[in-house]
Amino acid sequence: MHLGSFNLSDLLLSLWRGKLDHERTDPTSAWPWAVLKGSTWERHGKAVADATPYLPGSFDRPPRNIAEKINSGYKAWEWLLYLYGLAPALLYGVLPPPYYLHFCKLVKAMRIIQQHHIKTSDLITAESLLRSFAFEYETIYYQRRIDRLHFCRHSIHALLHLASEVTRIGPPICSSQWTMERTIGNLGEEIRQPSNPYANLSQRGLLRCQINALTAMIPDLQHVPPVLPRGGIDLGGGFALLRAQDRYDRAMRPCEGEALARYIWNLHRIVLGPHCPKIARWARLRLPNGQVARSRWKEVQKPLNKVRIARNIKGQEMTLAVVSMYSEPHADLLSASHGTFASCQYFGDDALVVIEISCIESVVAMVPHTPPHSLDSESHFFLIERPGLDVVNLGDMQESIIGT
Numbered sequence: 001m002h003l004g005s006f007n008l009s010d011l012l013l014s015l016w017r018g019k020l021d022h023e024r025t026d027p028t029s030a031w032p033w034a035v036l037k038g039s040t041w042e043r044h045g046k047a048v049a050d051a052t053p054y055l056p057g058s059f060d061r062p063p064r065n066i067a068e069k070i071n072s073g074y075k076a077w078e079w080l081l082y083l084y085g086l087a088p089a090l091l092y093g094v095l096p097p098p099y100y101l102h103f104c105k106l107v108k109a110m111r112i113i114q115q116h117h118i119k120t121s122d123l124i125t126a127e128s129l130l131r132s133f134a135f136e137y138e139t140i141y142y143q144r145r146i147d148r149l150h151f152c153r154h155s156i157h158a159l160l161h162l163a164s165e166v167t168r169i170g171p172p173i174c175s176s177q178w179t180m181e182r183t184i185g186n187l188g189e190e191i192r193q194p195s196n197p198y199a200n201l202s203q204r205g206l207l208r209c210q211i212n213a214l215t216a217m218i219p220d221l222q223h224v225p226p227v228l229p230r231g232g233i234d235l236g237g238g239f240a241l242l243r244a245q246d247r248y249d250r251a252m253r254p255c256e257g258e259a260l261a262r263y264i265w266n267l268h269r270i271v272l273g274p275h276c277p278k279i280a281r282w283a284r285l286r287l288p289n290g291q292v293a294r295s296r297w298k299e300v301q302k303p304l305n306k307v308r309i310a311r312n313i314k315g316q317e318m319t320l321a322v323v324s325m326y327s328e329p330h331a332d333l334l335s336a337s338h339g340t341f342a343s344c345q346y347f348g349d350d351a352l353v354v355i356e357i358s359c360i361e362s363v364v365a366m367v368p369h370t371p372p373h374s375l376d377s378e379s380h381f382f383l384i385e386r387p388g389l390d391v392v393n394l395g396d397m398q399e400s401i402i403g404t
Contacts, residue, residue, distance in 0.1 A: 009079040
């Protein structure tokens with residue numbers, strides 16, 4: 001998926017920064033899309049870096065300050081999180097509307113293409129968006145000008161083939177370079193003869209192939225790590241509670257008790273007594289997709305610059321968890337961005353509910369921001385989902401975003 005990370009990022013950022021090669025007949029001062037310059041570019045880079053604590057550890061390497069590190073080995077995964085996660089929100093109000101809407105078409109289509117499982121209807125939507133993106137790119141950037149012919153790179157044309165290739169060989173993420181690059185890195189780490197590295201590398205590769213062949217023939221030779229770490233509890237269905245855990249049961253807070261009472265009444269029509277029950281808190285919950293959700297109990301004990309917040313989850317309202325609900329995404333922003341910019345208000349203890357943990361689908365990132373419609377007393381956050389995970393909602397937001 002380097003097409004969607006390196007190639008397109010390099011092209012679009014070069015255009016938006018006014019750094020793409022140009023003829024004398026086409027000065028960058030005449031480019032209405034070249035807005036990421038000077039202090040605007042510096043503020044944009046700082047906003048990218050400030051989002052780091054709000055990206056869960058399961059999102060892997062977070063994007064660094066792009067204004068400072070763009071020429072310092074910016075990784076493909078950083079480009080991926082930046083372009084298809086942060087940029088739709090951070091470029092809103094910065095990139096002029098025609099170019100912002102055009103970019104959001106690419107984001108929505110690529111979020112579909114990056115999934116492991118793609119519905120036929122979603123694939124048709126992605127193909128339509130990619131074709132529209134490629135056509136509009138020639139209309140609003142290239143503009144059929146000879147002195148801008150170099151704007152039309154192969155990466156733009158390649159987008160037209162993504163959807164059809166999915167039907168032929170499957171989703172691109174299943175045949176991308178990530179696995180090969182990880183293998184190259186692992187083998188490179190095993191080199192111990194710098195004087196003769198290639199012979200050493202071939203021997204390490206041969207040894208690995210022999211070990212893989214033996215474990216395939218005799219599976220009992222393979223070391224299987226424990227299913228759960230010490231103290232964990234398997235809840236079934238791929239869910240597991242992981243420590244830390246309260247040593248002693250504690251009384252629920254009044255707002256938590258009210259949320260539990262509403263849950264029990266709605267489920268069983270039973271009125272909970274006046275005394276709040278005692279509970280034991282758990283710090284982590286492992287989900288079937290391998291992500292680990294964390295509770296606010298432990299995360300707030302660390303300073304913001306030392307934590308990767310993983311307590312925001314996506315699920316359907318239905319072991320229980322006391323969670324705080326975000327609002328529905330702002331409809332105007334969601335519509336203006338083709339469903340790529342979901343801005344929600346956070347209510348904290350004023351919107352506590354109790355849910356079953358089996359309703360939790362994934363850990364997401366909720367990054368604070370200040371949208372045009374916000375008031376001083378309101379806290380707003382925008383949604384980022386990890387690339388590669390199946391995106392159940394693509395703009396309609398039928399699921400709920402929850403802060404635990």
